[in-house]
Amino acid sequence: MNKKKVVKIIAAALCAVLVLVLALWFLQRLLTPKYIDKNEEGLLVKEYYDYAGGNDVLFIGDCEVYSNFSPVRLWQEYGITSAIRGSPQQLIWHSYYMLEDTLRYETPKVVVFNVLSMKYGEPQSEAYNRLALDGMKWSSVKLRAVKASMTEEESLLSYVFPLLRFHSRWSDLRSEDLKYFFNTRQLSHNGYVMRIDVQPVDYIPRAEPLADYSFADTCWEYLDKMKDLCEKNGIQLVLIKAPTLMPHWYDEWDEQIVKYASDNGLCYVNTLPIAESEIGIDYTADTFDAGQHLNLSGAEKLSSWFGAYLKANTALPNHRGEADLELKWSEKIDRYYEMADAQAAQLERDGKLSGYWGD
Amino acid sequence: MPFVSFGFIAFLAALMLLYYLVPKRFQWMMLLAFSIFFYCFAGWTSLIFMAVTILTTYFAGAVIGRMAEARDSYIKEQGAAMDRDAKKAYKAKVKKRTYLILSLCLIVNLGMLAVIKYTDFGISIVNGIFRTNIGYLRFILPLGISFYIFQSMGYIIDVYRGKYAPEKNFARFALFVSFFPQLLQGPISRFDELSQTLYGPHDFDYQNFAKGAWRVVWGFFKKVVIADRLVTAVITLSGEPDVYKGVYVVALVLFYAIQLYADFTGGIDITIGVAQMLGIKVAENFDRPFFSLNVTEYWRRWHITMGTWFKDYIFYPLSVSPKMLKISKWSREKLGQAIGKRVPVYLSTIIVWFATGLWHGAAWNFIVWGLLNCLVIIVSQELSPLYQRFHKKFRFSNTKGYNVFQMFRTFWLMGFIRVLDVYRDVPGTFRQVGTIFTTANWGDLFNGSFLELGLGWQDFAVVLAGCAAMLTVSILQNKGQVRDRLMARPPVVRYALLIAAVCLIMVFGAYGIGYDSGAFIYTRF
Known part of the structure; x- marks a missing residue:
């Protein structure tokens, strides 16, 4: 084989590899879920990078943070800049690595961690891992997060190349997969997921006694790591239990968190006992799914109360009046009320919400 | 390491790169190193079983080869001093010794396979017959053991038969047994064929x-x-x-x-x-087995290397063994020429298919599967004069449409026999x-x-x-x-x-x- 022919073969092979890579990228983009009309919360983790930077408070945790706290209300009432990094059933190691990831972009003054996920000592489901991890930008932090989170059936490679996981979606492809091929829709308001509809609490299932109330060692390890990371970066860690009624938060669990907070000099507030009396939550009007998550009204009540709590227990500045921030937040506020109005209109028109965007 | 994995693709990429970069005389060594690395993924215990097969077969082959060389040079040395009978007697004496070595090698390897693969099956039979409750040993079958043992036994039998000289280089022989692409499911290669290209050198x-x-x-x-x-x-x-x-x-x-x-x-x-x-x-x-017109043809085109292995190393030796010749003689005398000549052939066929079934697995479903195949082949054989007459009489039997019907018939017939494998x-x-x-x-x-x-x-x-x-x-x-x-x-x-x-x-x-x-x-x- 002469030299010219060899060069020609190599060049052709390289071109083919390039085309193959492009084709696989196209397929990956096409087949990866867009989270527009189903499992919309899959958008949350990725959205953080749009509002990263300049947040004094970072909320981390599961749906108990992204459904229950409104950064817009915290800004409006207290001039607190905040963001939420939450995803459905976000486990404590997800939260820890999200905190680490956040520190690559900004260093908040206060981190608020919702403690419900202390009840899970093992990876729960591949689907929730995907919702928590797929949106995270690639870095050594994500690599460690994936390794710590994977269930037995998962593989690291499928996180690197999501096509390996989602290839079988070819039979579920819908028009939204093409429509949102290049762009997406913004779901959250600095991480807050809004719902304005109401489904009152009409029944609270009896909490079954547990054989063992102690949290798993892994959870304590990650809570320690989170505390140490905050200390190292001069961040005040605040622990919280949001005022949602289900799943049940046992007193025995609460006692362990109270002790941990007291031993480590951390603020901890369990909002459940004071939800109605102090915060003003009305479980017949402030929840959209019978007590599992708060609706907009509930989230705003909780945020109003929690803003005051933060002001009293931390040294957070009031940024109201700072021109650049006012401008930035006014845009967020506009979007916030636009979505609330759209949901209200849909509710009036259809009697129910079919999605978060109200269209 | 499974074929369908990204690990395997990375393994292949690394091998291909190094294989064509190293000096050509080292290519086969590279292949051996990668083959051992590949097999290591099946666990160290699996590697031990393979090592036993490589060692016993290599040394048995070497000893048989040396004995054959010594025999030939002795006869050559003796020249005219040795008459035909003396030569024959000497050859028989040496053959007895080489047969002993061959037997030992077969016993060790097939014994190992039998113990690992069939002990629990044996225990289940004993428990069934004698109503005992002997516990099962549940050995884990080392990866590819049925394939590499059969391949190695083919080699040693060929060396014993003098088909080719034994491989002198131990590492090269180890590569023949452990060559990774065929470890998982064959084919069962022959040394004289595979060795022609296995050791290179290969230009890209x-x-x-x-x-x-x-x-x-x-x-x-x-x-x-x-x-x-x-x-x-x-x-x-x-x-x-x-x-x-x-x-x-x-x-x-x-x-x-x-x-x-x-x-x-x-x-x-x-x-x-x-x-x-x-x-x-x-x-x-x-060789596109679903295009077969009958079961005999199907078995010539499906798992060809296994079929030829059983034919060359079990069917033929069995058919011409002294015992079978005795049976042949007896059956011809007692049952007449027509039936008598079929007895040894069918007996060998039954034994081969019984062994084929057993090779596939230690369970009755595999044995019955083998014997059903055998039954269909024997019945087809017996009915072949009838078929011939039918084909002569009816012209359509040579048409494409009839051929498609035959393929269809063979496909479903084999399918129904094969389903024993899934119901177990x-x-x-x-x-x-x-x-x-x-x-x-x-x-x-x-x-x-x-x-x-x-x-x-x-x-x-x-x-x-x-x-x-x-x-x-x-x-x-x-x-x-x-x-x-x-x-x-x-x-x-x-x-x-x-x-x-x-x-x-x-x-x-x-x-x-x-x-x-x-x-x-x-x-x-």
Whole structure:
């Protein structure tokens, strides 16, 4: 084989590899879920990078943070800049690595961690891992997060190349997969997921006694790591239990968190006992799914109360009046009320919400 | 390390790169190192069993070879001083010794295989007959043991027969036994054939490499897109025999036939393709078996290397063994020429098929499967004069339409025998097949019931398209290798097709969560 022919073969092979890579990228983009009309919360983790930077408070945790706290209300009432990094059933190691990831972009003054996920000592489901991890930008932090989170059936490679996981979606492809091929829709308001509809609490299932109330060692390890990371970066860690009624938060669990907070000099507030009396939550009007998550009204009540709590227990500045921030937040506020109005209109028109965007 | 894994693809890429970069005289050593590395993934204990086979077979071969050399030089030295009878007596004496070495080697290796593979089966028989409760030992079958032991035993028997001289270099022999592409499911290679290309040296040959790569891609397509997609339906249908009767049994026969074909031939395509990319020629194991007109032909075209192994190392030696000759003589005398001459042939055939069944697995379903194949072959043989008369009388028997009917008949006949493999219960299998005639549920074909077997209509569409692709390729092979024609196309067309094939496998492959693409059916044999 002469030299010219060899060069020609190599060049052709390289071109083919390039085309193959492009084709696989196209397929990956096409087949990866867009989270527009189903499992919309899959958008949350990725959205953080749009509002990263300049947040004094970072909320981390599961749906108990992204459904229950409104950064817009915290800004409006207290001039607190905040963001939420939450995803459905976000486990404590997800939260820890999200905190680490956040520190690559900004260093908040206060981190608020919702403690419900202390009840899970093992990876729960591949689907929730995907919702928590797929949106995270690639870095050594994500690599460690994936390794710590994977269930037995998962593989690291499928996180690197999501096509390996989602290839079988070819039979579920819908028009939204093409429509949102290049762009997406913004779901959250600095991480807050809004719902304005109401489904009152009409029944609270009896909490079954547990054989063992102690949290798993892994959870304590990650809570320690989170505390140490905050200390190292001069961040005040605040622990919280949001005022949602289900799943049940046992007193025995609460006692362990109270002790941990007291031993480590951390603020901890369990909002459940004071939800109605102090915060003003009305479980017949402030929840959209019978007590599992708060609706907009509930989230705003909780945020109003929690803003005051933060002001009293931390040294957070009031940024109201700072021109650049006012401008930035006014845009967020506009979007916030636009979505609330759209949901209200849909509710009036259809009697129910079919999605978060109200269209 | 499973073939269908990214680890294997990375392993291959590293091997190919190093293989063609190192000086050519080191290529086979590189291959040996990679083969051992590959096998290490099966666990250290598996490696020990393979080491026993390599050591015993190599040294037995070396001793037999040396004895044969010493015999020849002694006879040569003696020259005219040794008369014909003395030579014959001396040769017989040496043969007795070499036979002893051969026997020891066979006993060690086949004994090892028997203990690991068949002890629990033996215990179950003893427990069944004597109503004892002996506990099972549950040995873990080392990866590929049935394949490499049979390959090694073929070698030692050939050396004993003087077909070729034993391999002198231990490492080269170790490569022959451990050559990684054929470890998982064969083919069972012959030393004289494989050694011609196994040890190189090999220059990088673009045509050969590309053709090998195409075959690997085709193998992946068959395995991942077709075979693994059908697994769910096969497991559902065979897992609940009380629910899935009648038409579902027919469907199971069809699905399993396609699954096994795509799985086994896909694996062999990967094996042969990888070897071809390395410049090594591995024996073909299939010749479009579903085009066979009868069962005998089918077995000439399906798992060819196993069939020829049993023929060369069991059937022929058995047929001409002194005991069989005695039986032949006795049967001719007692039963007459016509029947008598068939007795030793059929007896050998029965033994071979019994052994073939047993080789596939230590269970009654495999033994019955082997014996049913044997029964069909013997009955076909006996009826062949009748067939000939029929073919002479009716002209249509030579038409294409009749040939298609014969293929169809052979396909379903083999399918119904093969279904023993999935039910794994002999009486249960016969009962299930019986329900085809007693359960009137053919309407289920059209009322959507088949979409509740774990596969949606889209999955069935993929399988159908995959089968159409396999059929098209098989028909095109009548006019020579499809890859040859592909290589004659302009590079743009070739690469476009390759990219499309890779994308098809990536998207339509049944892999990832919920699938076990790594496992090949024949790996468990």
